[in-house]
Amino acid sequence: MKSPYxxxxxxxxxxxxxxxxxxxxxxQKKSGEPYLTLTxxxxxxxxxxxxxxxxxxxADAFDRDDFIHIKGMMQVFQNRPQLTIHKLQPIAxxxxxxxxxxxxxxxxxxxxxxxxxxxxxxxxxxxxxxxxQNLFANEAVAVAYRTAxxxxxxHHAWIGGLIEHVLSLCHLAKLTASHxxxxxxxxxxxxxxxxxxxxxxxxxYARGIRYTDAGQLLGHIQIxxxxxxxxxxxxxxxxxxxxxxLLHLILSHHGQLDFGSPKVPVFPEAMLLHLLDNMDSxxxxxxxxxxxxxxIEGNWTGYSAPLERSLLKKQRYxxxxxxxxxxxxxxxxxxxxxxxxxxNSPFAAKLRGALKES
Numbered sequence: 001m002k003s004p005y006x007x008x009x010x011x012x013x014x015x016x017x018x019x020x021x022x023x024x025x026x027x028q029k030k031s032g033e034p035y036l037t038l039t040x041x042x043x044x045x046x047x048x049x050x051x052x053x054x055x056x057x058x059a060d061a062f063d064r065d066d067f068i069h070i071k072g073m074m075q076v077f078q079n080r081p082q083l084t085i086h087k088l089q090p091i092a093x094x095x096x097x098x099x100x101x102x103x104x105x106x107x108x109x110x111x112x113x114x115x116x117x118x119x120x121x122x123x124x125x126x127x128x129x130x131x132x133q134n135l136f137a138n139e140a141v142a143v144a145y146r147t148a149x150x151x152x153x154x155h156h157a158w159i160g161g162l163i164e165h166v167l168s169l170c171h172l173a174k175l176t177a178s179h180x181x182x183x184x185x186x187x188x189x190x191x192x193x194x195x196x197x198x199x200x201x202x203x204x205y206a207r208g209i210r211y212t213d214a215g216q217l218l219g220h221i222q223i224x225x226x227x228x229x230x231x232x233x234x235x236x237x238x239x240x241x242x243x244x245x246l247l248h249l250i251l252s253h254h255g256q257l258d259f260g261s262p263k264v265p266v267f268p269e270a271m272l273l274h275l276l277d278n279m280d281s282x283x284x285x286x287x288x289x290x291x292x293x294x295x296i297e298g299n300w301t302g303y304s305a306p307l308e309r310s311l312l313k314k315q316r317y318x319x320x321x322x323x324x325x326x327x328x329x330x331x332x333x334x335x336x337x338x339x340x341x342x343x344n345s346p347f348a349a350k351l352r353g354a355l356k357e358s
Contacts (some may be wrong), residue, residue, distance in 0.1 A: 002017070002018065002096070005045075006047050009081065011074055012073075013073070013192060013267060014071075018044055018091055020101045020207060020208070021063070023038060024063060033055075033056075035053075036050065036055045040227065043102075047082070047083050048081075049072070050124075051085040051086075053086075062278075065208060065265035067090070067093065068091060069088065079298070080294045098207070100260065102159055104159035104160055105160030112160065122189070128186050128187065128190040145197065148163075149203055150164070150199065158319060165281070169276050174189075185234060187242075188249075191269065194246070195250055195273060202223055221250060228250065247264075254274065285306055289311055293313070299317045299320075
């Protein structure tokens with residue numbers, strides 16, 4: 001088992017371990033000498049690292065997405081942890097367990113897929129239920145769906161993140177569909193399960209999470225629409241108008257044209273799917289930012305570009321850290337006329353003589 005993880009590194013303590021390089025840049029000091037700035041990661045998080053000395057000797061020995069073993073010191077710079085590397089050595093992939101380096105859902109992925117099958121079984125409409133069952137009867141699709149992350153960085157960006165996000169939406173859909181009159185729960189639930197299915201081909205996650213060529217060229221909305229259209233084409237009895245409603249759910253779930261949706265929601269189930277998807281992603285983004293924030297002191301996180309704000313660390317705000325008591329100051333020495341003279345001073349000798357004569 002890997003040790004230590006990023007989350008276990010302590011400030012102002014020596015550090016030694018193996019990490020995945022997710023960012024690498026060679027920069028120059030004012031003297032013209034090179035130094036390395038890196039981001040090192042494992043499944044528990046990442047940390048900024050600098051190698052100030054002897055960088056030229058190792059700069060070409062590794063690249064981004066490689067593994068390195070480092071020795072250094074964990075420090076604090078501008079209220080953030082920063083790892084100063086003294087020595088590093090590239091490590092072969094065969095020498096590490098990849099599961100230690102990619103973040104993953106805390107839930108068992110097979111268990112989550114069984115829960116998903118339970119939601120599909122609840123769908124009363126035979127066409128929608130049959131479409132979903134046929135899609136997931138393809139083992140490659142089923143495995144990818146319970147393995148893929150939901151995003152590259154923003155929310156649910158871990159192995160199993162897609163299905164975890166979808167199951168959260170299934171619960172939210174059930175709650176809200178019963179609250180609003182006239183919602184077709186079967187259609188909404190099918191849209192929830194299919195809205196991000198294109199992400200199984202948009203993202204790859206061998207060492208880090210990044211976009212595939214198809215993901216860059218098409219995006220998950222277009223990929224998902226194509227997957228569903230091809231599956232429906234194999235079902236000649238599938239109602240064409242129901243097909244169009246389902247495809248609109250996929251096309252409009254980002255809600256706005258400038259957010260990447262080819263269409264905006266134009267009926268209640270589509271609007272509800274967009275709002276639930278947006279809410280779940282925003283709430284997870286908030287939770288993750290507060291949990292992983294690198295600022296050591298203070299009640300606020302760093303700035304979040306996706307949320308366009310810093311967040312309050314509410315629990316720290318309510319229960320601020322107790323500062324250790326300051327050591328008591330030594331008693332002040334008397335000054336002026338009342339200060340006792342040193343025992344061996346000439347004045348003390350004269351005083352003792354005067355007292356004897358009296």
